[in-house]
Amino acid sequence: MKNLLSILTAITFATTPVWVFAHGDGAHAADKAAPAKKEQKPWGIAGNTSLVKRTVTLSMGDNMRFSPDKLTFRQGETVRFVIKNQGNLLHELVIGTKPELDAHAAMMVKFPGMEHDEPYMAHVPASKSGELVWTFNRAGEFDFACLIAGHYQAGMVGKISVTASSR
Template sequence: MKTIKFIAIGAALMVASAAFAHGDAEHAAPKAPVVKEQKPWGIAGDAKAVQRTITLRMTDDMRFTPSQITVKRGETVRLRVENQGQVMHEVVLGTQATLDEHAQMMLKFPTMEHSEPYMAHVSPGKAGDLLWNFNRAGRFDFACLIAGHYQAGMKGTITVE
């Protein structure tokens, strides 16, 4: 009888942990310092270097407002990401190719957990910050890669002049 209870409790915990993975809960703030890795779309920024804050709103109609952002090359920006919806949303910076690839992975593994300096996961009614130095000129993208959100059109563009 104890074995059956133990198995039932274990199964319930596994289901609960899957439910609170990527799609349903904010990731804990990283304990280690941010690893600054140069990406085609820039590098993690420092709070002291922020030149301006851009508020990016996310809603359950699977849209970002604004959906187009323009920044200057070399500018460090704080993206204040506000989730005005009732479900978890995120913003992930990248290129069209990297976002497409990541979106496909999220469809296959919707409970996948990850945290990088170029992404912010925000619970309903909450806000988060993403600090980024746009040190490369070009046209880049951002999206919510939670399974189904990207496919519904939850994406936008960043032009770095």
């Protein structure tokens, strides 16, 4: 039985995406000196701070809400998000598509202690601030949320609209 459990555990780790084991209260941003990886996502790509033309301040709290919860950007815009956690709990900002956020939130419920750190997310301890820089190089309707187990389900979500650039 012990060998069977070891085999099943090994299969689970081998077939589960790396980001699944990536969340929690730990040192999420312990290595912020490392440059953000530049991976194109449907909602954009990690931005360069030298290209920031606009800063948006978002507040979040234990009422499980973001303020503001609706944002509009122009395609190609690089934005610095300053995220202020006004609550007593850890919260986060994760940008994505609704299907990706839904899937990630479901994994967070199954594995509430997982840790992750991607350029499109910021984990902000209670009463602290964080930031991220993102380039919205694709037009469309996107979402943002706090995916800590229970927070997403309580409605801690927002909408992002990126309008096409007129070239």
